[in-house]
Amino acid sequence: MSREVVSQISYLAASVLFIFGLRGLTKPDKARRGMLLAAVGMLVAIIGTLVKTEVVSYGWILVGLVLGSLIGYPLGMWVPMTAMPQRIAFSHMFGALAATLVGVSEYFTDLSNGETIGIPKMSALAFEVLFGALTVTGSFVAFGKLAEFLPGRPITYKNQNAINLGLAAVAAGLFAYVVFNPEASWAFYLMLALATLIGLFLVLPIGGADMPVVISLMNSYAGLAASATGFAIGNEVLIIAGALDGASGFILSIVMSRAMNRSFTNVLFGAFGSAPTASTRTSEGLVAAPISAEDAALQLAHARSVIVVPGYGMAVAQAQHQIRELAELIEKNGGEVRYAIHPVAGRMPGHMNVLLAEANVPYDRLYEMDEINDRFEEADVALVIGANDVVNPAARTDPGSPIYGMPILNADKAKRVIVLKRSMATGFAGIENDLFYAENSSLLFGDAKDSLQKLIGEIKTA
């Protein structure tokens, strides 16, 4: 069997293994094995590439592989779960950079060998470099905002939209030009430079809290860039992996935008940057009832059925371990504890699930919104921990509210509601929450971790 045939078969095997790998993620108990398959697929594809006849010197390759592994290991093993959003943004930057550089290298080589690049290949290369470069800087900004070395607030400037549109138009013009004039390398590199600027200008004006949607979109763009690479160099496993990544990013951004009550086009065109609108109602005249840790502990200790609603505040306070501890105490007292997970609780799809899994909460105690929403009525206590928007009844009742129509968790239907938060501050959407003023609810003020520790102490000594 010739080297090329070995390589082609390895790519086919890798493609199939990637697909089976992702399929594993449809079932929690098959997910790990699935990812193992995908990893094997990656290994097979690497080996299949190394045997290719074109690959003649291995020295630099080895340098890259070792360096990459050295960077990858800490990114895999040391990054804490709470840092996942920035971790993922960072990786998109790497992925897009790799795709872009391959595109440049391919273009430069073809050109310096005096080859004529056909329209299809040139379109693929231009697309790859455009989307790749845009994703590199866009992901970098997203990373910076999430890691908080860039300001999280929207950075706006004058004529922002006009400038962005102008940049995009020029880049599109260059794209068209270089496709029909592949030898015009100035156009190619200028387009590349503009794409990096577009990436910056696209993401800078977006608030830090909106970054998850940005990340998903960037995921999808990086996937498309990878597919374009595949078209350019005629490699199907790249096309397939790129399409899978593209589909994943695209679908996650749709899921998020739906659950956040944003329109689909809003997401598609990246125009999700506007700062959250101000509250439509004020809390004037309403009084929220505070509760002491002692009283709250008493209620929890005697509850037969508790539903925990975690939110972004749990992630901020890193309170997931204390939640599990408290749940175990309640269970020891004969109560049942379930967790209600809103699709966009936290700041990333699946955010709450990972944190609770980290704290050893079994995933069959975690219920999706549709599964548990009818059960709140029977619950003795709904324990809201750092969640706000996802339990705001205005989404059901107030047509004037910006989140009206967004599906929410019916925590307000529980017999008693205990809310753990630090102040009366609003959540991500910046709007008042009537739940806090409801008759059946009371607030336990303070950092969620501290409050939970107090609750645990009270129940233990009781």
Added chain:
Amino acid sequence: MSREVVSQISYLAASVLFIFGLRGLTKPDKARRGMLLAAVGMLVAIIGTLVKTEVVSYGWILVGLVLGSLIGYPLGMWVPMTAMPQRIAFSHMFGALAATLVGVSEYFTDLSNGETIGIPKMSALAFEVLFGALTVTGSFVAFGKLAEFLPGRPITYKNQNAINLGLAAVAAGLFAYVVFNPEASWAFYLMLALATLIGLFLVLPIGGADMPVVISLMNSYAGLAASATGFAIGNEVLIIAGALDGASGFILSIVMSRAMNRSFTNVLFGAFGSAPTASTRTSEGLVAAPISAEDAALQLAHARSVIVVPGYGMAVAQAQHQIRELAELIEKNGGEVRYAIHPVAGRMPGHMNVLLAEANVPYDRLYEMDEINDRFEEADVALVIGANDVVNPAARTDPGSPIYGMPILNADKAKRVIVLKRSMATGFAGIENDLFYAENSSLLFGDAKDSLQKLIGEIKTA
């Protein structure tokens, strides 16, 4: 745009439309629109072929298209629903014949043009012709058995297995030979001839009742032959459509074999031909209680909840319209009527559903086994109409029974069971059914249609 580009785009469009079309079948209310999409896809593909530069004379094409439409119209509009199994077998014959002839034409043309056929293309051609020809004769026999112009009983002869194995070995040898010696046309045509024999000998020994599994397998073979054609002539829409058909036939035969308690390999290797084993238990000493139409009508008229279990006998008696009529009478009396559909009730996947739909029974009254099996206990009457094996409690209770382990409908759990059949004869599996002797069940003997008409008359005059 060149003609070839138009044609390529039309094929891409057709592929996508086929996929969307089949996706429509996952939801009953989107199925019709889906099939419309698929039909549009077919039209697009035909037009895209007709504009190709190779196509130079349209006279004979027109003859074929008109003739085909003339044959197709009655096959589509006049064939009664009860004749669906043979109708489908007949079509597989046509489909496989078309694929085979294209393969022969391609081979003959390449050879007479003095072209050298490469190994990949020759493999595809040989595969196409082998599987195509086998499917033509195999489907023909299946058609004949189902349409009852061939004897339905297994036609066996001496050394059957040895002969079949021998034929297969020779065909495989010819396959290998011709792949490496494409100019050996004698080997090609001899293989073709052997394949037609194999098709005959494979299906003749199989009993008529087993034909549905045969049909599904043939569906899958015909799909594979079409895919091979696609490989041979480098046409992706053929590859895709063939793969879709192949998957469908394959999955349906698995579904059937599982629900029939046959092993998977059994189906895969076509070795499903053995005649049903004889009963393990006899009915000695047991007495079945007959019931008069009058008494049965009385029970049905007063029932608050009736579950109808249709089976092959309903199809034989064409009793679906009477069932609907009876159901309406029961409903008028305030009773509720549901239908429990076993996955292999009847003689074809989905057989009962189509017949009941034909009789205007709304499909949301039809329940799949898993949905309704727990409801029999609450039902006042389970009305078993020409079903036998699918309600045989031996599948649950008698480890010695050939159908032990097969999932069945729990009709025996209903408060009363009324069985409509003509005699104490066994069903497809040829085994006794204890349900008929159970204390809570009684038999209304006679053709199902007649019995139902009597029941209707009784209730009306009551």
Added chain:
Amino acid sequence: MAFADVYVFVLAAFVGYQIITRVPALLHTPLMAATNAISGISLVGSLVAAGSDRNTLSTVLGVIAVTCAMANVVGGFLITDRMLSMFRRAEKKQN
């Protein structure tokens, strides 16, 4: 024969598997009829055989193939639609 076609086949088989396993038992008979209709796509091969004036045998076989495939297309789509048109929900009281 392009190697990419192998990918096309494998991916199409995946797509097929995922779709077909989600077709409810209710629609299994229409599904069989539908795949019959779609199998008529061998027209893309037989039309070329019948109409490209290669040689007499090719034309004859091509025309027979066109006839068979077209019969499947017309008959298959018609009967599928006929069947599907019978499936309906119980929206209002039936009469």
Added chain:
Amino acid sequence: MAFADVYVFVLAAFVGYQIITRVPALLHTPLMAATNAISGISLVGSLVAAGSDRNTLSTVLGVIAVTCAMANVVGGFLITDRMLSMFRRAEKKQN
């Protein structure tokens, strides 16, 4: 560029769509990490760029690309596995 590759892309997008829409919300974060890891497949391009001695620029860019892609592969698969290993059912009483 073969036209068949367009089919490969379209079909892969279908497969992706059908799989991803069935990933439960529970596993959305691991999914993001997993696609990150898989995106490291751009190695198949960057290894060639880095190792085929075409010209210095190509080698330099290639090595950077190999580094980035490999970091995603190693980091991505490790963190996905780390996350997934934390998800568990409540089989027995937890301690």
